Structures are given as C-alpha cells and as structure tokens.
Amino acid sequence: MVLDADILVRRAREALATPDPAQAVADLLREAITAEPAALRRALRDGDPSSQPIAALGMRVLVDSAELTMFHTSLPPGFVNAPHDHRTWAVVAVYKGEEHNVFYARQAASIVPVAALRAGAPRVVVMRDDAIHAIANTLPRPSYAIHAYGGAHFHLARSMWHPETLREEPRDDEVFRGWCRDMIARGAQLPDVPA
Numbered sequence: 001m002v003l004d005a006d007i008l009v010r011r012a013r014e015a016l017a018t019p020d021p022a023q024a025v026a027d028l029l030r031e032a033i034t035a036e037p038a039a040l041r042r043a044l045r046d047g048d049p050s051s052q053p054i055a056a057l058g059m060r061v062l063v064d065s066a067e068l069t070m071f072h073t074s075l076p077p078g079f080v081n082a083p084h085d086h087r088t089w090a091v092v093a094v095y096k097g098e099e100h101n102v103f104y105a106r107q108a109a110s111i112v113p114v115a116a117l118r119a120g121a122p123r124v125v126v127m128r129d130d131a132i133h134a135i136a137n138t139l140p141r142p143s144y145a146i147h148a149y150g151g152a153h154f155h156l157a158r159s160m161w162h163p164e165t166l167r168e169e170p171r172d173d174e175v176f177r178g179w180c181r182d183m184i185a186r187g188a189q190l191p192d193v194p195a
C-alpha cells in the first residue's frame with residue numbers, strides 16, 4: 001500500500017460507506033500496521049512540521065470530523081486512564097508496544113470489570129458503540145497506536161467513571177486528565193479480571 005496520512009484518512013472515509021464501517025476501518029488499519037509498518041511510520045512523520053522521530057510524535061490528530069476521528073497516540077510507560085465510553089464504534093491499531101484494556105459492563109448504577117485484553121503490536125481492537133473501557137501501558141517502553149472513531153470523538157457528549165468510586169459522570173476532559181495524572185502519579189493499575 002502506498003501510504004501517507006491523507007491516503008489513510010481517505011481510505012478510512014471510504015470505509016464509512018461500507019455496511020460495517022468499524023470492520024472495514026479495522027481491516028484498513030490492520031493492513032497498514034502489518035503489511036507496511038515502515039510506510040505507516042513514514043506517513044505519520046511526513047507533514048509533521050518538526051519531522052520528529054516517531055518516538056516523539058505523541059498525539060497527532062489526522063482527522064477531526066463529524067463522521068470520523070483519527071489520531072496517532074503514544075502512551076508512556078505507567079500510563080493509565082479511567083473507565084470511559086466513546087458512543088461510537090472505535091478501532092485501535094497498536095503498531096508498537098501494547099495497550100492493555102479492561103472492559104466494563106454496566107451493573108445497577110455502576111460498572112464492573114468483565115474482560116481484559118492485552119493488545120500487543122501488531123493488534124487491532126474493535127469496540128462497538130456501547131463499549132466501556134480503560135487502558136494502560138504496563139510495559140517499560142512507550143506504546144504507539146492509531147485510534148479511529150465513527151464520529152466526532154473530541155466533541156461528543158459521553159461518559160467517564162471515577163477511577164475509585166466508579167460513579168458515572170458526564171465526560172469532562174479537564175477532570176478526566178486530572179484523574180489520569182493522579183492515577184499515574186500513584187502508580188494505579190487496572191483491576192485484574194477473573195478469567
């Protein structure tokens with residue numbers, strides 16, 4: 001696949017017109033991270049004004065639209081966040097390192113952890129609209145992934161759950177980031193999920 005960030009976004013947009021956009025985007029990203037990982041890394045670097053190495057890319061938004069959001073993200077070692085939902089399908093394509101996921105189910109007014117998935121590169125995770133999860137990087141090195149969502153991920157009203165009380169609250173990015181900073185500072189870990 002000849003690849004640059006624009007082509008990746010264009011092909012993801014084309015996938016939106018298929019009967020199962022999440023699966024089509026997952027197939028596209030699986031191809032990108034397995035068949036052409038070097039091309040993917042080049043594509044993500046190109047267009048970045050500082051032409052920084054992939055290790056320093058961090059968060060780079062590829063598209064932020066009503067129908068599709070895609071970004072590159074790097075999680076440092078020790079990263080952990082609080083349970084949250086997306087309200088759209090989500091596809092996470094881990095191409096280096098690992099994103100550890102814990103999935104939750106609603107129970108009464110709260111949530112309970114029900115499944116875990118260590119998504120080690122190269123791995124694509126597909127989540128449906130009602131998925132609730134939290135992620136962590138438990139490896140001693142950064143993880144790298146492309147995240148795609150079937151809607152305006154940065155602007156949709158959605159939910160977050162307090163990491164201690166697991167009480168549902170409307171998503172507030174400032175508060176959520178504060179929770180994450182606290183969790184990381186105290187070395188919080190995601191719960192073990194019984195097999």
Ligand SMILES: [Fe+2]
Pocket residue numbers: 084085086133
């Ligand atoms: Fe998420």
